[in-house]
Amino acid sequence: MGEELSRNGVHHKSNQDPERGSGSGLCSLLGSKDGDFLLSPTADLVKISDLQGKFIGIYFSANWYPPCRKFTKTLSNAYEQLKKCNVDPGFEVVFVSSDEDLDSFDEYRSSMPWLSIPFSATTTKRALNLRFDVESIPCLIILQPNYDDEQDSRIENGVDVIERYGAKAHPFTKERLEELTEEDKEKRANQTLKEMLTTPERDFLVSHSIPEKVSVASLMGETIGLYFSAQWCSPGEKFTPKLASIYHKIKQESTVDGNNDSFEVIFVSSDKDESSFDSHFYTMPWLALPFSDPTIKNLIKYFDVESIPSLVILSPDGKTVTKQGRNLINLYQEKAYPFTQVRIRSLEMKNDKEAENFPKLRYHSRHDHELTLVSEGKGGGPFICCDCDEQGFGWAYQCIDCGYEVHPKCVRDVEHDSVVES
Template structure:
């Protein structure tokens, strides 16, 4: 999710007397330099001939802090290999102290906080509507035809491999991704030349389980970490659903479902502590395939649940949403199953009131669906994802799962069972 930028009504035209692409973009009539992390002034002209990323962000928005941390690692890797790369921070911080605090964690250049006009002009020129935003510019592209605007997604998906962030390089990466998807199997997803197993729990430690033994099953790849607060809420729910699905399959004499943890934990102790609470399998801590899986499935945040079918092909990358909506009934997560559940919801919705007054909210809530003003949302009661039917406040956007509504009488506030 990205914060929406405030509308800026004042347009600023930078001084055209500067020579070079980046001097025109990043200098002003009163300034021909950028700030460095040490506080030194670096001539804007020093950027000529380089690939330059413009990072629009702010200290006050948590996703900016998360993305910046990821970008620092990519930046340092690229700078060690390619001298012709630089990033310039374009701040939306609220004051100089906030700017200094945030920029203090960055190893790249920045437009001075006081130069509001250049920051406004860049925001308008590149139509920046939300942060974090990373605009990637090619050195010799005078008409901006090679400008790449989805830098945040590219960094999360490809990391340093996307350099030099040209359209040609990105097209090559997309073709490689397409080939991998077409040739995807469980074996090439979860194993490599160094490892052909995943881990399971034993009383004395970990046991190696051959990846080949999972072929033919529906597999959920659970991207998660102990430090992640939303993961702490979703993991117990997933454990409950997992155990119910396994029990139902066992009663039928089937063993067709498994979960594999793909950990983003920062140290082995955290991984082992977190995994010890789970009844399923896991990739080894720090395994090289973790980054490949994150990229392959375009994992943009955790918790993230990918469902792979018995044929080794991806069924859905929205397993978390399906679990939240349908719990164990979502299994086997196929389109046919989801359509069946959606039809059931449609029937149930016919008996729901069109308007309710919800406990703890001051406005009426209207029943909406994907087709009449609804869509994907985060429930304001349980903080989990939802789609299809919801109760929505048309005045302030408050949305609640129908199952989470606590209806009260508007006049005497007496609780009505729901």
């Protein structure tokens, strides 16, 4: 008999692993049977004891995974900045590789300014993954100086912390993070259109009709959609015309209601050059920040825009209503306006009511397996519709076998007596 199962089904295994380095604290955590050392960027050996007294970021990552390579750049910036400022206590990073072969490990490691666990120390790497419950990469665990197994107050969402605050997160204590969260909250509670969209040199947005410049101040009191997109982004190609037609409908309806011009969209462009910006913007009926304006980068960071197209909705007083504008447009079209919680809740309730009459099982003409009706609470969640390629959440038809998922409105029913193998 090997491992024993306890009554609650948890595996119990001896903590004593003869292949791992002995000693306490960092050495037992990071050492291997070959000794208590790590690799420097130039592949020299560095003693683990040299790390005493520093904050240690244990960085789980892999060369083959683009989000990892992207985060490596962000972490490098913060790391170099902290080095330059000579912070005390210092910050060191230790890379724990999930690369499949030595070549990709070496290539990745040489792009990093910090230390690495040797590629051959597989037992140590596995133990670290288990020790810190690493479920996905990139993952950054930040240990306090003079790490001690007994009094372990580590920061587990290091990736999030560095992406959000960069070098400002130092010293990486719970108190510092609370302070930053507080600052952030205060900033967001006081955010204004002027602060977000203007610079000392520019207080207007551009339009391709007359007048060519529209002052930011004139938009106060309107619901605003910040539309993050770029011509090179193919989902944007589909979403832009859709948003344009809904934009016109919302404008039309608010004219009927008598409060003209209460909705405006502002294009925040990630286009690579001015000519693609021009031709792209020309397809849009709304305003834009000028091409390569410095506020664009700030807005992308401020709203955590991870993928485009993305639509952030601001209320008439300039506060953030939702970052899910694109989703809400896909789900509810012009009815989503003005995107407030009250509005969305009432649409959701209406949807739930309608879904009561939906068939629980259906076949869709583009998929061979049977699809099951799911909702957010019952096996569903945010998804990308396999039929129209747009995001969705709430009700969906899902293939339990292979995860194929479509909007209820996208299902085209087919007769399905027997499964046809293709």
